[in-house]
Amino acid sequence: MNAAPTRQQTIAFGASGFPAQLLTQTFSAFVVYFYVAQLAVPAAWVAGAMIAHGILNAVLNPIVGTLSDRIRTPWGRRVPWIGVGIVPLVVAFALVWMPPELPAAGLIVWFLLVVAVYDVAFVVVVLNISALFPEIFRTTDERARGNTPRQIFAILGMVLGTAGAPVLYSTIGWAAMAVVLSAVCLVLFVWSLLGGMIERPAPAEEPKAMPWRDQLRYTFRNRAFVPYVIGSLFVQTAIAVILAAIPFYVRYSLNSAEGNSSLLLGAIFVTAIPSIVLWSTVVRHTSPRTAVLWSVAVFGVAVLGYLAPSTVLGAVLVGVGVGVGVGGLLQLLEVMLGQIIDDDAMRTGHRREGAYFGVNGFVVRGSVVLQALVAAAVLTSSGFDATLADAQPEGVDSGIRIMLAVIPLAFSALAWICFWLYPIRSRDV
Template sequence: MTPAGEGFGARLRARRLDAAPTRSQSIAFGASGFPTQLMAQTFSAFVVYFYVSHLAVPAGWVAVAMIAHGILNAVLNPVIGTLSDRLRTPWGRRIPWIGLGIVPLVVAFALVWMPPELPAPGLIVWFLVVVAVYDIAFVVVVLNISALFPEIFRTTAERSRGNVPRQIFAILGIVLGTAGAPALYDSIGWPGMALALGGVCLVLLVWSFFGGMIERRVPEVASDDTTAAMRWRDQLSLTFRNRAFVPYVLGSLFVQSAVAVILAAIPFYVRYSLGAAEGEGSLLLGAIFVTAIPSILLWSAVVRRASPRTALLWSVAVFGVAVLGYIAPSTVLGAALVGVAVGVGVGGLLQLLEVMLAQIIDADAARTGHRREGAYFGVNGFVVRGSVVLQAIVAAGVLTASGFDASLGDAQPESVDGGIRLMLAVIPVGLTALAWVCFFLYPIRSRDV
């Protein structure tokens, strides 16, 4: 290694956080939310359309590949999480994972949209291989970034402030991933879109990595040896025996399933209930996410004065009551106004769920003597993947029961309108009510552990 390389490695090893992060460090750490959400939203929104419609791969093959993608992603979360907790290097526990994963993540994301000219069987093999690399790199990077959050920000007040830029960046990434990607592939093609978005993601991830991802100098609770010695089975057992984590993760599953069902129902709602053009669905989504940005600041102030449990109960209640409003509108404008109220609740969910999980990790560390952020975020990621399954079951069941027939176009039976409004409003309210009960049973009532 050259002297310059040795100097760089020494500086990287010497980076440790001893006090509260600065504002610039908080902003740089939060910037990671933009590229990760941009890639996730672009992939989930357009990959099936790209391979089925543009590349003419049979839809059944792509469906099987997507199921494999979901299973791999779910299994990777707890595995990578527990391995990350056990890792000990001169650079820390999380930093090596993130640093080694950024480039493979961005390259794999770009290659998803840049397949070579192959027949359909070759394209599906390409998809499976490239998406497997993308899944591994995505979990490695995103899970370890999430695991850094409770370590960098140590109190509820710090976390409520530190999570604001991260969630704002994340919402902007969601908006660009869902609205900006079509404009790019229409103007410069799919490979051009891949290179443009990949370049933006790489720049922001590198800035966030060097500017905001800093581990603490000394573990706060346990020695490295005792944490490293915990077996994988013991990690999972202790996680699921945690009286605070179980109601939290079930509540998170229910409320994220409610959001997933709403997002799936909105395109049907716009076309078949409101009788509007499909493109006007962006107005409903925009009303939700644009409102969520300032509401994050509101919920940040609430949790600093109350507790994560109290603030989350209020945000879930606001979300549930607002969602019920989707039953009534007959125009896009009326539905968009409902979306403004829904966005207030969504902002609370984005801001508070990770703050509460960080509190659970603190309580677990005080009880067991181990800092296990990776295990908790990994298991949480595994469980909440069930929201995708619940979304698919609800959408398929409601549309089938209401008599929806795609071949009829806009001439659907009247029962379809009622079914879609049920899917958009009533079922999410039921899921939200279950989430509220779970969070009500959450046993930690204080602001800090």
């Protein structure tokens, strides 16, 4: 492909966002519940396995990304990885929910082995899809338009992964749920691969592959990438803290049924879909830096609203404002990273999308750790005690509101400072 992608190619490429988020959200939301509550595996064992999963996933990102940049085939750099990885990915995902009848020790071994295959295949497929994005869409205008359907598909995948999975496993069982979701993901991945993942021709004379040491040196010395990746970590942590705090907020601050958590989450995600189009227009008329600064500011101010509501309806209205900021962050961060990759290519002569997306994935995984530390610190210091059910100490309500509003605002402020230091002020490199 030498020209700008067509609308059909753009939509097909964007369809990959749906299965990627569907797999991610279903796994993260329900796998611990499935193995602990349904299969009676000790919670400590599952926690250890999840830590191993997180470490493996983080380490794989820069390794796979760098290899993807270096390896050349007649079919391109990225597409072969994606084509080879799709089937193992969806099969491994299905097998996570279909363990054989084994004692607890055998089940945890099954979990570790299957999830290791899932992690490798997930990073191989999703990282290379991400690395294709700044190559297929070459300017800020193209990237803003091209990322819009991708993020809309991604939000729909999030919704199905968090809201649709319980409906399926409660009606047709866990194994059947796994088969249905895996089949949906396979169809959408194949459509996206065949219809939208087209690599641009390689230069007639490519430069010699960059040594591994130089890969790391140029990446971490990049004056644009360092504030970007730290800002991204803070943004992802803020969002992760909000998602973790909402169930506590609904039950212990709003004194409402746990099921109403879906209303608060739905307000965020439903609002994020049209706001993606809004932020796409903003970045096409300003620059990635300016648009990101505005979106972080909107997000940070909006989350502070969670301090006030005493009803579910009030919290839902706050979630509408939060969703506007979330839509901007989903839309703009990859546009900004594409700009960093363009700038790096001008400086080094190498297109290193894989390395940058890989290192970004490695660093941003730290948001899971930060979110867990925040939740543990706030709940412990506020006196939360699960054995007391709804009869919690008075400080729990205040602590949860701080966790949902003030702490995400603090992370947003840190992110805003990082993005303010981002040195590329123009719309295109």
